[in-house]
Every structure is written in C-alpha cells, then in structure tokens.
Amino acid sequence: MEPIETSGDIEGTESITLAALTRLAGNIFAATVVGPALTQLGQALGDQARLFRIRNLIRISDQLERILTEKDLNANHVRKVSLAVGLPLLEKASYQDDEVLQRMWANLLASAMEGSGADEQFSLDITYVEILHQLTRLDCEVLAHVVENGFRGKSPDGFLVIRPLDPMNIRDEFVGQLAHLSLEKLVSLGCAYRVVRAPLSTTDGDGYGPMAHDITATLIGLNLYMAASGQEPAWHDYVLDEAEQTE
Numbered sequence: 001m002e003p004i005e006t007s008g009d010i011e012g013t014e015s016i017t018l019a020a021l022t023r024l025a026g027n028i029f030a031a032t033v034v035g036p037a038l039t040q041l042g043q044a045l046g047d048q049a050r051l052f053r054i055r056n057l058i059r060i061s062d063q064l065e066r067i068l069t070e071k072d073l074n075a076n077h078v079r080k081v082s083l084a085v086g087l088p089l090l091e092k093a094s095y096q097d098d099e100v101l102q103r104m105w106a107n108l109l110a111s112a113m114e115g116s117g118a119d120e121q122f123s124l125d126i127t128y129v130e131i132l133h134q135l136t137r138l139d140c141e142v143l144a145h146v147v148e149n150g151f152r153g154k155s156p157d158g159f160l161v162i163r164p165l166d167p168m169n170i171r172d173e174f175v176g177q178l179a180h181l182s183l184e185k186l187v188s189l190g191c192a193y194r195v196v197r198a199p200l201s202t203t204d205g206d207g208y209g210p211m212a213h214d215i216t217a218t219l220i221g222l223n224l225y226m227a228a229s230g231q232e233p234a235w236h237d238y239v240l241d242e243a244e245q246t247e
Contacts, residue, residue: 164214191221
C-alpha cells in the first residue's frame with residue numbers, strides 16, 4: 001500500500017484515501033451499494049474527521065485483509081455487511097488508533113463476513129458496534145479473562161456451563177490496573193452481570209471492598225469476545241461430564 005503522508009491536509013491524500021476506502025467498502029459491502037456507501041462515508045469524513053481517522057480506517061482495512069487471508073476467505077465470496085450496521089461500524093472504528101483494538105474491529109467485521117451455515121454465522125448487530133466503541137484495551141483484557149475463566153464448556157445436552165468468578169481474584173490478575181472499573185463498565189454495557197452472594201458492602205478504598213458478589217459474562221459478552229478476538233475459547237467444543245459440571 002502506498003504510504004500516507006504524515007503532514008498536510010486531508011485533500012493532499014485524496015487519491016490514496018479514495019483507493020483505500022474503495023477497497024475497504026468493496027470488501028465489506030455488497031457490490032451494488034459500494035457507491036452509496038462511499039458517498040455517505042466520504043461525507044462523514046469530509047465533515048468531521050481529521051487525517052488520523054482516515055489513517056485508522058486504512059489500517060483496519062489492511063488488518064481485515066490479513067485476517068481474511070489467514071482464514072482462507074476470498075473477499076469476493078463472503079457475506080457482505082449491511083449499510084445499517086457497516087457504516088456506523090466504520091464511523092466508530094475510525095476513532096481507534098490502538099493497534100490491538102483496530103484488530104478487534106477488523107475481527108468483528110471478519111466474523112460477520114464468514115460462515116456458511118446459519119448456526120455457524122455470527123450476526124453482526126449494532127449492539128456490538130456500540131459496545132466495542134466504548135471499550136479500552138484493559139476492558140477487553142478483563143472481558144477475555146472473565147470469558148475464558150468463567151465459561152467451562154458444554155453439558156451433554158448442549159447448554160453452556162458457567163462458573164461465576166470472584167472479583168477479588170480478577171483484581172489479583174490485573175495488579176496495579178483499574179480492573180474493578182472495567183468490570184463496572186462491562187456490567188453496565190451488558191457484557192457481564194453480578195451474581196449476588198449477600199448484601200453488598202464496599203468499605204475498602206481500592207474500589208473493591210468485601211465483594212459479596214461474583215461476576216460472570218453474559219451471552220452478549222461471550223459473543224463479542226469470540227467475534228472480536230478472532231478465536232474460539234479453548235473450551236468451545238469441550239463437553240463436560242456430570243462430575244465436572246458440579247465441581
């Protein structure tokens with residue numbers, strides 16, 4: 001890809017930007033709506049974006065192409081994303097300059113584009129776009145911890161088996177970081193919920209207190225993690241026996 005100049009205004013990068021955004025739109029939108037998609041996206045960028053937002057989208061486009069290649073998916077033979085979700089996604093993603101989170105945006109797109117059977121497809125909903133837009137890298141790391149350690153596998157009849165986690169143990173995994181604030185955010189966004197053990201009491205100064213509740217991921221949190229991380233949890237296809245379910 002031709003390098004982007006780091007100085008100058010947006011007009012000075014018009015040809016590079018048009019080519020990159022055309023490629024991105026062509027990858028994720030149906031061919032019949034590429035033109036309208038570019039028109040709307042171009043208007044949004046022209047009205048309110050700075051150069052760094054365009055650069056972010058181009059980097060996400062490169063990430064998406066690499067992910068599709070890794071998954072052995074041809075961009076011309078994948079499901080396309082609707083404008084109703086795709087355009088808000090590009091708008092939100094354009095603000096993100098963290099490389100790790102850019103890859104999560106690209107993974108979210110790739111997850112929506114792959115799959116052949118109805119049971120295997122991830123359905124990209126605007127909810128996931130709005131949630132990911134509000135998450136920091138630490139929030140995503142805490143969500144990954146809650147999902148990987150909370151979900152244990154499937155019961156023989158196909159139900160997910162969940163083990164609630166003690167917030168104090170989560171804190172110990174993220175020493176020196178504000179993991180408790182990430183947990184609060186994940187709960188408020190519907191990615192996790194509290195399982196109350198007793199009346200809540202918060203007296204300690206670190207924001208945890210004697211936590212009288214456990215934390216577990218919701219299905220929204222689980223689906224977002226699986227789609228945006230680009231990987232299936234180790235337990236995804238693991239079937240627990242009766243003893244393991246009661247541990």
